[in-house]
Amino acid sequence: MDITEDTVRQVAKLARLAMTDEEVHAMAPELNDILSYAQQLQKVSLEDVEPTSHSQLLTNALRVDSPKPSLAREEALRNAPDSDEGQIRVPAVLEG
Amino acid sequence: MNYETVIGLEVHVELKTKTKIFCGCRNASGAEPNTHVCPVCLGHPGTLPVLNEEAVDLALRAALALHCHINQDNKFDRKNYFYPDLPKGYQISQYDRPIGEHGYVTIEVGGVEKRIGITRLHLEEDAGKSTHSIDGTHTLVDYNRTGVPLVEIVSEPDIRSPEEARLYLEALRSILLYCRVSDCKMEEGSLRCDANISLRPLGSETFGNKAELKNMNSFRNVERGLEHEVVRQTAVLSSGGTVVQETRRFDEATQTTLSMRSKEEAHDYRYFADPDLVRVHIDDVWMESARAQIPELPQAKMARYRRDYELSAYDAGVLTAEVEVARYFEELIAGGVPAKTASNWVMGDLLAYLNSTHRTMDQSPVSPAQLAALIGEIESNRISLKQGREVFRLMAESGKSAAAIIEERGMVQLSDESALGSILDEVLANNPKSVEDYLGGKEKALAALVGQTMKATKGQANPGIVNKLLLEKLAGKKG
Ligand SMILES: [Zn+2]
Numbered sequence: 165m166d167i168t169e170d171t172v173r174q175v176a177k178l179a180r181l182a183m184t185d186e187e188v189h190a191m192a193p194e195l196n197d198i199l200s201y202a203q204q205l206q207k208v209s210l211e212d213v214e215p216t217s218h219s220q221l222l223t224n225a226l227r228v229d230s231p232k233p234s235l236a237r238e239e240a241l242r243n244a245p246d247s248d249e250g251q252i253r254v255p256a257v258l259e260g
Numbered sequence: 261m262n263y264e265t266v267i268g269l270e271v272h273v274e275l276k277t278k279t280k281i282f283c284g285c286r287n288a289s290g291a292e293p294n295t296h297v298c299p300v301c302l303g304h305p306g307t308l309p310v311l312n313e314e315a316v317d318l319a320l321r322a323a324l325a326l327h328c329h330i331n332q333d334n335k336f337d338r339k340n341y342f343y344p345d346l347p348k349g350y351q352i353s354q355y356d357r358p359i360g361e362h363g364y365v366t367i368e369v370g371g372v373e374k375r376i377g378i379t380r381l382h383l384e385e386d387a388g389k390s391t392h393s394i395d396g397t398h399t400l401v402d403y404n405r406t407g408v409p410l411v412e413i414v415s416e417p418d419i420r421s422p423e424e425a426r427l428y429l430e431a432l433r434s435i436l437l438y439c440r441v442s443d444c445k446m447e448e449g450s451l452r453c454d455a456n457i458s459l460r461p462l463g464s465e466t467f468g469n470k471a472e473l474k475n476m477n478s479f480r481n482v483e484r485g486l487e488h489e490v491v492r493q494t495a496v497l498s499s500g501g502t503v504v505q506e507t508r509r510f511d512e513a514t515q516t517t518l519s520m521r522s523k524e525e526a527h528d529y530r531y532f533a534d535p536d537l538v539r540v541h542i543d544d545v546w547m548e549s550a551r552a553q554i555p556e557l558p559q560a561k562m563a564r565y566r567r568d569y570e571l572s573a574y575d576a577g578v579l580t581a582e583v584e585v586a587r588y589f590e591e592l593i594a595g596g597v598p599a600k601t602a603s604n605w606v607m608g609d610l611l612a613y614l615n616s617t618h619r620t621m622d623q624s625p626v627s628p629a630q631l632a633a634l635i636g637e638i639e640s641n642r643i644s645l646k647q648g649r650e651v652f653r654l655m656a657e658s659g660k661s662a663a664a665i666i667e668e669r670g671m672v673q674l675s676d677e678s679a680l681g682s683i684l685d686e687v688l689a690n691n692p693k694s695v696e697d698y699l700g701g702k703e704k705a706l707a708a709l710v711g712q713t714m715k716a717t718k719g720q721a722n723p724g725i726v727n728k729l730l731l732e733k734l735a736g737k738k739g
Contacts, residue, residue, distance in 0.1 A: 217533040223541040229314035232284025250293040251400035
């Protein structure tokens with residue numbers, strides 16, 4: 165399999181997870197095992213099977229365009245660690 | 261060396277629904293921060309998005325109007341990235357099955373029609389709004405916009421100049437406005453545009469390194485930003501350099517573009533189908549009902565105006581650029597106004613008045629029926645065109661009808677033959693020399709008498725009627 169420790173670090177970075185070297189070292193073979201297990205599916209012949217994107221055959225679970233009450237602002241802000249002037253306050257972000 | 265400019269545009273348009281795309285919060289700008297939010301659009305765990313049918317319908321209508329092939333089976337995917345304005349940590353978008361693909365917009369460049377291809381049109385949710393503190397210590401986030409439905413419209417790299425880019429945007433905006441899909445207000449952010457621009461040696465088939473331009477808040481600034489990039493990239497390439505592939509920001513103050521110096525690590529969005537949302541199937545019935553919602557589009561309307569009303573390309577273009585202007589013009593026609601007259605009034609006094617008072621056509625203080633009535637007063641010679649224009653101004657300012665203003669100002673009497681008759685008698689009595697000259701064969705003396713009459717009526721007499729009455733009276737004196 166091809167999950168290297170670098171791959172683990174990259175995935176951790178994308179998911180904003182802080183991992184120690186030991187954790188990375190342990191995670192690489194674990195992920196490889198999981199992937200190898202799932203890879204058994206590759207052996208199944210799928211020539212006559214339509215690809216799908218969802219486990220449900222259901223389509224068009226739709227909603228009519230009519231407004232529902234929103235949360236009260238105090239309620240909406242309650243879980244935010246910090247707020248200011250009705251807005252959620254976060255550390256400075258300067259998107260490049 | 262000569263270079264060819266290659267431009268592609270990415271346009272985001274907010275759809276004019278009542279509610280957000282996946283929850284019942286209102287889709288309305290201008291509210292107090294974080295008052296249109298709920299557990300779904302705040303991305304609380306355990307909530308489920310439910311797709312707004314109207315958002316799909318509007319996206320479908322837009323895709324059809326842009327001649328796209330419709331993927332009748334489409335789906336939503338998650339685009340994963342971290343940013344505070346995106347509470348879930350992913351944006352719900354459409355990746356490999358956008359609702360529309362392979363469309364086009366037609367523009368006219370230097371009298372020649374040109375098609376700009378549309379690669380794709382897909383539905384997605386908007387992010388929240390971040391405000392960065394001036395001292396750089398923190399950022400404030402408002403989630404009212406989070407989950408507002410958007411369509412992203414990506415053009416092919418078919419655009420060859422900054423002017424073509426503006427023409428494409430104008431044509432696109434006009435079509436979307438006609439279809440009532442969005443209000444397309446760039447200054448309010450309901451239409452946003454990013455541009456990719458690169459240069460390549462003329463005749464080359466491969467693309468050069470491109471810059472991505474952001475932060476342009478008007479069509480004019482898109483054009484200016486691109487113009488600056490053409491100059492900048494030409495200088496870099498001409499001096500043997502290489503254009504850096506990067507994101508640049510248009511700076512309104514200097515009219516230039518600046519590197520955003522972001523860490524240019526390749527984005528890895530790890531798209532995958534959103535398991536919270538089932539697939540969308542647009543059947544033929546839905547397709548046809550969406551198609552039926554598309555009105556006559558600006559280019560077809562323009563062709564019809566030229567053909568049926570014999571208007572010039574320029575006039576027809578102005579009258580059809582905005583759907584509200586076209587509607588007003590057509591209501592004048594329906595009110596019995598001749599096409600050329602209707603066109604002159606709309607393009608002249610009406611648009612001038614609206615522009616000078618910073619109003620749009622739907623805010624016109626004079627309705628088409630009111631203007632048609634005014635034009636009727638002029639056509640029937642009750643008032644002169646000059647008086648009519650004054651009446652128009654008074655109508656716009658007071659909201660009164662043409663008839664009321666004509667009555668109030670006593671204008672009607674100045675076109676009235678009996679009222680004018682006594683004024684003319686006075687003019688003739690006071691100008692015996694001119695009368696004598698005219699009777700003696702000097703035809704020019706008539707103009708002097710007309711002039712005196714206009715002076716006596718402070719220019720409010722109908723010159724045609726004055727002329728006619730004078731000739732009658734002078735003929736009487738001859739006999
Ligand atoms: Zn909501």
